Amino acid sequence: MLELLPCILFITVICSGKRVDYGYVPNGDNPTLYDAVEDPILQLDQDTFADTVYNASTAFGIEFYADWCGHCRKFAPKFKEFAHNVKEWKPVVKIAVLNCADPYNEQACAENGVVSYPTLKYFPRGSAGVHDGIEYKELNSSAVVLIDLLVERIEAEYAEQRYSNWPNIGLLGDESTYDDLWKGIPYSAHYLAIVFGENEEHHESVKLILDLSRYHNKLAIRRSNFTSKLAKIMKVTQSAVIVFKRDDSVLILNSRIGPDVHHKLENLATTGDSFLALSTTSTTTMATTTTMAPWSCKRNPDKCETLYFVSETDMLKAMRYALYNDVPRAGGNFTGHNLTALKDFLDLLVNHFPTEQFAYKRLHDKGSKSIKKHELTFSSKARDFFAEMREFVDNETANNANLTAAKWQKIFFKTEKRMRFSSFSTKAKWQHCRGSSKNFRGYTCGLWSTFHALTVQAYLDNIKNATFQPLHILHSIQGWVDNFFGCRHCRDHFM
Numbered sequence: 001m002l003e004l005l006p007c008i009l010f011i012t013v014i015c016s017g018k019r020v021d022y023g024y025v026p027n028g029d030n031p032t033l034y035d036a037v038e039d040p041i042l043q044l045d046q047d048t049f050a051d052t053v054y055n056a057s058t059a060f061g062i063e064f065y066a067d068w069c070g071h072c073r074k075f076a077p078k079f080k081e082f083a084h085n086v087k088e089w090k091p092v093v094k095i096a097v098l099n100c101a102d103p104y105n106e107q108a109c110a111e112n113g114v115v116s117y118p119t120l121k122y123f124p125r126g127s128a129g130v131h132d133g134i135e136y137k138e139l140n141s142s143a144v145v146l147i148d149l150l151v152e153r154i155e156a157e158y159a160e161q162r163y164s165n166w167p168n169i170g171l172l173g174d175e176s177t178y179d180d181l182w183k184g185i186p187y188s189a190h191y192l193a194i195v196f197g198e199n200e201e202h203h204e205s206v207k208l209i210l211d212l213s214r215y216h217n218k219l220a221i222r223r224s225n226f227t228s229k230l231a232k233i234m235k236v237t238q239s240a241v242i243v244f245k246r247d248d249s250v251l252i253l254n255s256r257i258g259p260d261v262h263h264k265l266e267n268l269a270t271t272g273d274s275f276l277a278l279s280t281t282s283t284t285t286m287a288t289t290t291t292m293a294p295w296s297c298k299r300n301p302d303k304c305e306t307l308y309f310v311s312e313t314d315m316l317k318a319m320r321y322a323l324y325n326d327v328p329r330a331g332g333n334f335t336g337h338n339l340t341a342l343k344d345f346l347d348l349l350v351n352h353f354p355t356e357q358f359a360y361k362r363l364h365d366k367g368s369k370s371i372k373k374h375e376l377t378f379s380s381k382a383r384d385f386f387a388e389m390r391e392f393v394d395n396e397t398a399n400n401a402n403l404t405a406a407k408w409q410k411i412f413f414k415t416e417k418r419m420r421f422s423s424f425s426t427k428a429k430w431q432h433c434r435g436s437s438k439n440f441r442g443y444t445c446g447l448w449s450t451f452h453a454l455t456v457q458a459y460l461d462n463i464k465n466a467t468f469q470p471l472h473i474l475h476s477i478q479g480w481v482d483n484f485f486g487c488r489h490c491r492d493h494f495m
């Protein structure tokens with residue numbers, strides 16, 4: 001009874017185990033080889049091992065040691081050096097130890113199958129139990145080797161899981177516009193560093209990203225090899241780090257990967273780029289900033305339209321295909337759901353298809369306070385055309401009469417000719433939605449751009465409207481996709 005009492009009193013602390021973090025002093029009787037304060041190493045014990053390591057939000061690198069084992073004592077300084085080197089990686093992986101010589105931890109060590117010391121294991125993030133641990137073969141490695149082994153594991157895990165809250169250590173691939181490069185990077189990040197490297201620089205670049213991931217709100221870092229589109233555009237053939245500043249695609253740093261790069265990037269993240277003024281001399285064979293000119297949006301705004309504009313031509317082409325080809329695809333009569341969907345979508349186009357260039361000021365009229373309206377004449381005509389087709393649907397379906405898909409298509413074509421609606425022409429080329437291949441990419445891009453523009457325009461049209469029902473707009477778009485979108489996979493995904 002007396003012995004049970006403390007256990008009941010401290011039930012949550014001692015008896016049920018808990019998740020612990022750095023600084024925790026482990027239970028047990030034996031001395032430990034690590035220091036809770038000095039070493040960035042999490043010391044586990046029987047009570048805390050499972051709760052800390054399993055189902056956790058980070059991966060774990062763990063050493064199972066025995067305090068009396070001479071080899072473990074010799075190895076401890078290497079393991080400490082390793083832990084110090086990767087201490088900034090703790091949002092991704094934590095370094096921990098368990099003293100298996102302490103009888104207190106007997107069970108945890110037995111469960112982990114530890115029969116010799118030291119035993120090193122990696123537990124991927126979210127490991128559910130002992131069986132997820134991956135044992136290392138190197139047992140006397142230097143800190144450098146341990147770091148490389150850890151990088152390999154993290155890379156493999158990232159390739160499989162792509163955790164969105166891990167730093168992006170994947171390689172750049174087909175990104176070919178400045179816009180693409182910045183995708184997924186928080187807006188607060190003003191700098192984007194790209195580390196080009198293969199072979200020995202390969203691990204260096206992952207380390208750099210993990211080391212500096214704590215600055216991810218200021219500085220984004222991506223990796224690339226020499227076969228990425230960017231490497232080709234910029235003619236990069238040897239290892240290098242380049243840095244762009246947001247909204248200004250001129251390179252602000254172009255440097256070799258060396259010991260000072262870590263420091264330079266850290267400076268950039270913490271104090272900005274003014275310190276670079278004198279040190280941006282190019283030391284590689286990389287193309288100079290002049291070949292980047294097409295990406296300098298300040299100097300060549302027209303070349304950066306994709307960053308700011310939706311193309312009128314793309315929207316008209318997309319709507320032409322959506323209404324003429326996709327809408328009647330199923331054939332038969334428009335009845336019930338699909339009749340309602342057709343009417344609602346036409347209403348949306350009639351009321352909110354953009355007819356003015358609302359972002360005009362962004363590039364052409366910087367100083368002025370008033371936004372210059374710039375009428376889109378083809379789009380104004382398109383609205384008239386949509387209105388005519390909407391009326392036609394009403395006429396045809398009055399008194400519960402049926403409208404056939406064939407008739408819809410026939411009248412569409414006739415009306416288009418009569419209204420001389422040339423920009424609906426299928427001959428115009430996709431502009432911003434031009435794909436790298438000739439499949440439907442242009443259309444889906446145009447479609448999604450138009451949906452987006454419609455929601456923005458509907459919002460602008462109703463800023464002062466207290467009874468505005470924004471969901472109605474979305475339902476009209478959803479209704480069109482659900483009933484008419486020819487790409488089944490995209491439709492299901494969208495729904």
Ligand SMILES: *[C@@H]1O[C@H](CO)[C@@H](O)[C@H](O)[C@H]1NC(C)=O
Pocket residue numbers: 050051054055127128
């Ligand atoms: C981890 O989660 C799995 C599945 O959710 C569960 O079966 C297991 O008991 C959990 N382990 C621990 C130590 O919490």
Ligand SMILES: *[C@@H]1O[C@H](CO)[C@@H](O)[C@H](O)[C@H]1NC(C)=O
Pocket residue numbers: 071140
């Ligand atoms: C471990 O490596 C050190 C040098 O780093 C060496 O002196 C020692 O003999 C090695 N021990 C074993 C058991 O291989």
Ligand SMILES: *[C@@H]1O[C@H](CO)[C@@H](O)[C@H](O)[C@H]1NC(C)=O
Pocket residue numbers: 171172173198225226227228
């Ligand atoms: C370079 O990166 C691309 C994109 O991730 C990848 O497909 C390719 O295999 C890489 N090439 C080399 C040599 O690593």
Ligand SMILES: *[C@@H]1O[C@H](CO)[C@@H](O)[C@H](O)[C@H]1NC(C)=O
Pocket residue numbers: 327328329330331332333334335338339405483
């Ligand atoms: C409209 O829905 C009906 C009933 O589901 C179907 O038979 C018909 O093919 C559809 N028409 C069009 C043009 O989608």
Ligand SMILES: *[C@@H]1O[C@H](CO)[C@@H](O)[C@H](O)[C@H]1NC(C)=O
Pocket residue numbers: 332333401402403404
């Ligand atoms: C469509 O409607 C017409 C006229 O109402 C009718 O004759 C025809 O059978 C219908 N077609 C289908 C496929 O239901």
Ligand SMILES: *[C@@H]1O[C@H](CO)[C@@H](O)[C@H](O)[C@H]1NC(C)=O
Pocket residue numbers: 332333335400401402
């Ligand atoms: C309209 O077409 C539907 C089937 O598409 C049919 O069931 C209905 O009878 C037709 N209505 C008229 C008035 O023809």
Ligand SMILES: *[C@@H]1O[C@H](CO)[C@@H](O)[C@H](O)[C@H]1NC(C)=O
Pocket residue numbers: 388389391392395
């Ligand atoms: C719809 O019907 C009205 C009245 O019959 C007619 O004036 C109008 O031209 C028709 N509209 C269309 C687009 O067919």
Ligand SMILES: *[C@@H]1O[C@H](CO)[C@@H](O)[C@H](O)[C@H]1NC(C)=O
Pocket residue numbers: 461462465466467468469472
């Ligand atoms: C305000 O929104 C309602 C609901 O969407 C709409 O019916 C009405 O026409 C709008 N009023 C104006 C002035 O646009």
